[in-house]
Amino acid sequence: MLGSLWFFVRILLLDKRNLTMISLLLGMVITGYSWGLKNHLYRQQVTQTTEVRQHVVTIPGDQFHINGNRLTFVGRDNSMHQTVAGMAYLRDRYQVQQLQHSTMDMQITVDGQLQPLMPPTNTNQHDFRPRSYSQGISNQLLVKRIDNIRLVELSRLDVHYYRLLASRYFEHLPSPLSNYCAQLILGETVQQRDHDFQESVRRLGIIHLFCISGLHVSALVAGISLILTYCRITRETSEWLLIVLLPFYAIIGGQSVGLVRAVLMTEAHLIGRKYYQLSALDTWAVSLIGGVFINPWIFLGLGGQLSYLLSLGLQVFPKEWGNFRQSLTLNLLSLPSIVSFLYEVHWLTFITSFVMIPLFTYFVFPAVIISAITYRLLPGLASITNNLLLGIQRVLVTVSACPGMITFGKPPLIVAIGLLLVTCLTIDHHWHFSYFALGMTYLIVFIMIHYQPLGEVAFVDIGQGDSIIIRTPFNRRVSLIDTGGKLQFSKATWARPIDASNMAERTSVNYLKSKGIQRIDTIYLSHHDADHIGYLASFIKNFKVNEVVVPSGMEKQRVVHQSIEVVSKPPIVKPVVANQSFPTGLTCLHPFTVGKGNNEDSLVLWGHFGKLRFIFSGDLDQQGEQAVLHRYPCLRADVVKLGHHGSKTSSNKKYLAALHPQIGIVSAGRHNRYGHPNQETLSTLQQLRIRKLSTQQYGMIRYRFCGPYSYWTTTLKGDELSWTLKPSKSN
Structure with a gap:
C-alpha cells in the first residue's frame, strides 16, 4: 500500500496529464482485477463436504510430492473445472517408486471428498489459505480411493515440462547444492532433509537471505548480456530479448515472491530506459504494483513482506554505506515482520547477517547458478560449491545452537x-x-x-488428544497438562511419512512463543497414551521445563525418558499420588496408588483460576470417576474437561451431577475414527444442562481472567467447520 501510494504521488508530482491518467486507469484496473479474483475464488468454495465419484484429476509432473505412501498434489479437477489441492495414500511400493521417478503428467480417477480450505483453529496459528488462493486453489480434495493412475506425456509447450526437466536435473546434483538450485531457480520448497538447516536459518533470523534471493536474477541478466555481447548482438537487441524472456523465466521459476519482484524490477528498469528513465525507487514501486496484481495476498506472508521491504531498503541506501551499516539497517527493517511471524530473534542475528549477506550475494548465489549450469562439463566445480555449502550449513547449525534465543512474542498488528x-x-x-x-x-x-495482566486456561485444538495451557497473571507460573500426540498405526517402512514438524509445534508451541513464553514450570502428563504425551519432546526442546509430573508408577517408563532426554539437561520427573498440591495452583486428586500409567491410572487435577473451579481428568474411566467422588464427596467444579475425549467410557452421570459444572470441555479430533464425543455423553450433558464446548467446533477455547474480571473466548465462532463434524458413534 505504501509503495503504491508513493508511486502515484510521484506520478502526480511530475505534472504530466497523460501519465497521470494512465496511472489512475492502471490503479483502477489492478483494484478491479484483484477484487474480481478474490470473488471468483470465494464463489468456487464449497460450503459443505461434497462427495465426488470417478473424478478425473490431471496433475502436472512437477506439482505432486510423495512422502512415504502419502501423495500430496495440486491438480485440475476436470469434472469440477477448478484447481484443487489434494491428498491421497498410495496402495503399494511399486506405485510409489513409479511416481517418484516419473517425468510425466499424471491423471488419476478418484473417489473422495471435496472440502473447503481449513482455517487456522488456534490463536496465532499460521493461516495457509492465502498461499492456496495465490495458486488459484479454493478447495481441497481428500482422496478415499484411487481407481486408476495414468501417466501422460507432457507437451513441450507446457511450462511444467521445463520445470520438471530442471527439477529432475537438479536431483542429480549433490546435496545441499540440489536443494539450493531447486529453491533459487525453481522456487520449490526445501526438502525434508534440510529441515535442520532451515530451522537454523529461522532461529538466527537470517531468513531474509532467501527472501531477497531474487538477487540472482541480476546475475543471470549480467551473464546473458555478456554472452549476447560476445555473440555480437547489439545492446538494444539484447535488452529486448531480456524483456521478452524474463517473464517466461518467472513462470518457469514458480513465480516465487522474490523472483517475481526481481523480474518486475528488471523489466521496469529495461523498459524505463527506453521510454522514460525511472529511478530505483520508482522501479521498486512498479514491481510492487505488479506483484499485487499477480498475487493480491502477497503481503499476508513473511516472504512477501521481507522481499519487498528489504529490496526497498537496498534501493534507498546511499552508495557510500558500507556492509556493516547495510547489514544493521536490513536487520532493523526485517525485525518487525520477523517477530510478528516467528516470535523469536537470536542475539547473534546481526553478526551472522553481517557475514552472510555479502557472502550469499557475491559468492553463494552466483556459485550455485554457475555450478548448476556447468555440472555436466565441470562436476568438480559443483563438488567444491557443495562442500562450501555444507561448511556454511554446519557453521549456521552450530551458531544457532548457541544460547541467546530471545522469545519476543507476537506484537499486535498496529504495534508491528x-x-x-x-x-x-x-x-x-x-x-x-x-x-x-x-x-x-x-x-x-x-x-x-x-507481562500481560490476564491469566488464562487454554484448551488447545491439538486434534485427537489433550493439551491444556495454564498461565497465571503476568506469566508468573506457566504449566501444561498433556502435550497431545499422534497415535501411530503399524505401517511398512516404505510407507511411513517423514514429518519435519508436528501438530504441537504448529499449535501449542507456536502459541506459547507468540505470548513470549520461554519456560514452562511444570508439564503434567495424565497417563502414557501417545495422544496425551506424544509431543513431549517438542516442548522439552523448545522451552526450559523445570519438572515433569506423572502419575506414580509411570516415572520409569521408557517413553517418558526418551522424550525428556532430547536435551543435555532434562527436567526432573516427579511421580505423584492424590492429595499433593503444586505451586502452579493445581491439586492432584488421583491416582490413589502406584499404577502403570494406563487410563485407569490417569492423573486428575483440580484448580481454582479466576472465578471458576476446573477439573482435568485425562482418560479416567467411570469407575475411577466414582472413586474420586467417593474420596472427595464435597468436590465441586464449574468447568470439567470431559474424560477420554467425550467417550462413553468416561463422564459418569452421577459424577457430573455431583460436581455441578456449568461447562463441559471436549478435546477431540475432527473426523476421528472413534466417533468422539459419544452420543451417550452428549445426552448426559444435555440432561444435566451442562454447556458443551468442543475444540472440534470452536478450535482453541480460552478462559481469561484477572481478579474479578474474566471472560471466555474461542478462535472459531462455531459454525465455520460444521462440514468436519461427524455423527457420534457407539464408542
Missing part, C-alpha cells in the same frame, strides 16, 4: 506497523537519540507481551 514506522524514522535520521528511542520502543512492547 508502529515499530516499522519508528524504524524507518530512525534509519532516515540516524541520530543516536533515535536509536535509543527505537530500543526503548521495543523494550516497552516486549514488556507488554511478556
